[in-house]
Amino acid sequence: MKTTLAILLVLSAVPVFTQEAILIRNGTIVPVVGAPIPGGDLLIEKGKISAIGTGLAAPAGAMVLDASGQYVYPGMVAPLTALGLINPPGSDSDINEKGLSVPQIDPYDALNPEDDSIEVARIDGVTTALTAAGTGSLINGKAVVIHLDGNLAAEMILKRNVLLVFNTTARQANSYPSTLPGVLQFLREKLSKAREYGAKREGGKNHERDAEMEALQPVLNREKPVLFQCGDEVSIRLALTLINEFSVRGIIATASADVVKFAALLAQKGIPLIWSGTTAIPRRWEAVDLNYHVAAVLAEKGVRFCFNESRGQGSRGVRRLPVPAAISVAYGLGEEEALRALTIRPAEILGIDHLVGSLEKGKIADVVVCSKPLLQLSAKIRAVIIRGRLIPLSSIQTRLRDKYQAIVRERLRRGESQGLDNRP
Amino acid sequence: MRMGMAGLLLLSLGSVAAAQDVALKGGTVLTITRGIVDNGIVLIQKGKITAVGKDVVIPAGIPVIDVTGRFIMPGLIDSHTHIAMDMSDINEATDPVTPQIWMKDIVVSDHDTIRTTLAGGVTTVKTMHGSANVIGGVNVVLKLKYGRLPEELIVSDGRPQLKMALGENPKRLHGDKGRSPSTRGGTAWVARKAFSEAREYKAKWDEYEKARAGGKKEVKPPARDLRWETLKQVLEKKMTIDCHIYRADEIEWFLAFCREFDIVPMQISHCVDGYKVADLLARSGVTFGGWSDWWGFKEEAYDGNPFGFSILDEAGVNIVINSDSADEGRYLFLNAAKVQKYNDLSDDALLRMITINPAKSLELDQRIGSLEVGKDGDVAVFDRHPLDSTCKCIMTIIEGEVFFDLAREGLSAQVQGGKQ
Numbered sequence: 001m002k003t004t005l006a007i008l009l010v011l012s013a014v015p016v017f018t019q020e021a022i023l024i025r026n027g028t029i030v031p032v033v034g035a036p037i038p039g040g041d042l043l044i045e046k047g048k049i050s051a052i053g054t055g056l057a058a059p060a061g062a063m064v065l066d067a068s069g070q071y072v073y074p075g076m077v078a079p080l081t082a083l084g085l086i087n088p089p090g091s092d093s094d095i096n097e098k099g100l101s102v103p104q105i106d107p108y109d110a111l112n113p114e115d116d117s118i119e120v121a122r123i124d125g126v127t128t129a130l131t132a133a134g135t136g137s138l139i140n141g142k143a144v145v146i147h148l149d150g151n152l153a154a155e156m157i158l159k160r161n162v163l164l165v166f167n168t169t170a171r172q173a174n175s176y177p178s179t180l181p182g183v184l185q186f187l188r189e190k191l192s193k194a195r196e197y198g199a200k201r202e203g204g205k206n207h208e209r210d211a212e213m214e215a216l217q218p219v220l221n222r223e224k225p226v227l228f229q230c231g232d233e234v235s236i237r238l239a240l241t242l243i244n245e246f247s248v249r250g251i252i253a254t255a256s257a258d259v260v261k262f263a264a265l266l267a268q269k270g271i272p273l274i275w276s277g278t279t280a281i282p283r284r285w286e287a288v289d290l291n292y293h294v295a296a297v298l299a300e301k302g303v304r305f306c307f308n309e310s311r312g313q314g315s316r317g318v319r320r321l322p323v324p325a326a327i328s329v330a331y332g333l334g335e336e337e338a339l340r341a342l343t344i345r346p347a348e349i350l351g352i353d354h355l356v357g358s359l360e361k362g363k364i365a366d367v368v369v370c371s372k373p374l375l376q377l378s379a380k381i382r383a384v385i386i387r388g389r390l391i392p393l394s395s396i397q398t399r400l401r402d403k404y405q406a407i408v409r410e411r412l413r414r415g416e417s418q419g420l421d422n423r424p
Numbered sequence: 425m426r427m428g429m430a431g432l433l434l435l436s437l438g439s440v441a442a443a444q445d446v447a448l449k450g451g452t453v454l455t456i457t458r459g460i461v462d463n464g465i466v467l468i469q470k471g472k473i474t475a476v477g478k479d480v481v482i483p484a485g486i487p488v489i490d491v492t493g494r495f496i497m498p499g500l501i502d503s504h505t506h507i508a509m510d511m512s513d514i515n516e517a518t519d520p521v522t523p524q525i526w527m528k529d530i531v532v533s534d535h536d537t538i539r540t541t542l543a544g545g546v547t548t549v550k551t552m553h554g555s556a557n558v559i560g561g562v563n564v565v566l567k568l569k570y571g572r573l574p575e576e577l578i579v580s581d582g583r584p585q586l587k588m589a590l591g592e593n594p595k596r597l598h599g600d601k602g603r604s605p606s607t608r609g610g611t612a613w614v615a616r617k618a619f620s621e622a623r624e625y626k627a628k629w630d631e632y633e634k635a636r637a638g639g640k641k642e643v644k645p646p647a648r649d650l651r652w653e654t655l656k657q658v659l660e661k662k663m664t665i666d667c668h669i670y671r672a673d674e675i676e677w678f679l680a681f682c683r684e685f686d687i688v689p690m691q692i693s694h695c696v697d698g699y700k701v702a703d704l705l706a707r708s709g710v711t712f713g714g715w716s717d718w719w720g721f722k723e724e725a726y727d728g729n730p731f732g733f734s735i736l737d738e739a740g741v742n743i744v745i746n747s748d749s750a751d752e753g754r755y756l757f758l759n760a761a762k763v764q765k766y767n768d769l770s771d772d773a774l775l776r777m778i779t780i781n782p783a784k785s786l787e788l789d790q791r792i793g794s795l796e797v798g799k800d801g802d803v804a805v806f807d808r809h810p811l812d813s814t815c816k817c818i819m820t821i822i823e824g825e826v827f828f829d830l831a832r833e834g835l836s837a838q839v840q841g842g843k844q
Contacts (some may be wrong), residue, residue, distance in 0.1 A: 089725070
């Protein structure tokens, strides 16, 4: 436990601003884009990774973290969350603006650095996330990529206007469109209208500005991708139809094992996948372990995919990201590919892989140190670094633990634990 | 598939063997209560464990399953779930007090949730009434003997447990319909009123039975009321309570309520604030039932805390990890592993949370929850240590019978069989 102590001691003396330099020494460095380096060192300077190797010298004034016996990974990238928009339960929601088509909504306008979910996710190793305005409408708002650190919204932003989210399962309860063909027609009409709007704007005549139509232009001209939130087979096919018809850059997100039927097509067309179905319960006619195998099949077929937490956008369970990865490894996915699907793959899909998602010289220093391989759910997180800043391993939950541990101990000490043993 | 089927060959199928005779040979045996046996044998005869150890002589004719290199542990136990029945039958939400409802009446023994849960090594569950009512129905304990008659699944040797629920759900579900409870105070009143009436009902019946015993043949029995019949059993301590509570203040209230009526709290489920009052839980002997890391999905769950387990453990609480769902019941072992991420607890302590501790909560720890001679032959076999997150359950055995075999039911078997 010597190493733990070393890290804890260092943590207690951490200032809140970015350190000039941090040297992580003698850990198993897992860059995810190359072979692991046992007994390796990783040097962080001015928020960036400046060197990876062995026997690196600590620059003057650098903080040194002894990672002996520990594992060093890039921070995890959560591909579809509402981090920063999740208000405490009972208060009004800032996710899913009303309306069938609201692409003009920007989550940046509501991004709240004080969202408790942020600290909870980052001290488990999630350092970057896509925050989307919603997934509940047919055409949803914009999305931002945030770093899970910062006291102001602007400080958290890594990239704005990353993509738009279309939901091909958003049948309406009592109004149009209430069926999947209706959903397809609705989306088709909107995109057609937006294309006409764009052509008219090009022409410059009688142009009246429309926020909704403006917001759809970047996906029609392929500047931004569309993330299609899909369900079972038919809704996936529907998304592929739109990708084909309008030549948009598509990303598929689904929890349905039906996606395997499209694996060859996704691989061939280079359409990436956000996969959240590893823990989905199989249907009656399916093998009990069907969903556990899906990631391995996707990898084998050459689909570019990343893992997503299973409970959907808005969940506070973003920290559960390694769960589907661990299960997928048990059922045939290679460990290295599983790790990539938590780090560099989502970064690629979100177009930020030149900045984060792996441990490489020159990349932003988003680093996680843990006691065991990251795919072990029992691995303790020993240190989290975001943009070169050592993050205090503190959250609403550690603070509640500290508070009540003291209270319970004090009551036990005083013998004041009210209660009688009711067992006969 | 990394795991071939070769390791699980039935080596001999003698004609003298009963269906419930089997020997597991060669694996690492995690007995839970008696340590670990490397390269051990677990012998099951007529559904009961007859030997556990290294130098066990397997009688001729007993089928042997070679589990060399595998890990054998007692079948997992989930003391809070809602599987094996139609979800639309879980909540009799027409009245906040429905103790006349018995979940054993609606067991669907070939429900698909049994198949999927078995595949996670689970052999015994407590399937519960929902949380719509302050006093719900009587829960049922089941062995997951998929496809057998419901009677064969139902375990009736522990005391039955009545479901109660406090907090947001009964308030919302009944309050929204314009009736009590619509506040936590209303919930307390509904509970107190019901148990007060049941106490009067019990007094009438006690008086009647005393008179009959005293030879007075002319006394007429009081009218039967099936609601108060159930609560009478609770008051007689023939039945205990599993109460759904999130908040610490309500845990304190509920334990005091149980003292007030001299009734037995056996488990508190959804016990997310349990760590704040761990000493109270320990003192009252009530089991903590909860999830590993759920939090914040509703207001009363906001303080849910995976770091709380060490406080519970330090206070001496019987800790149980539950699924409360058809989803997480399939990988309770992963949820146990997760607890270690947030707490310095031993492997042994974690494995207990999904075996012997829930057995205690079901008052079945003399029968299930560990691999000991005399206990039921309920076994889960894993390809790796069950707390290694890249493990998988490869076989589930109940009372000596194989109810799940990945080699036969897994995807790769189906592919080979031409189904896919």
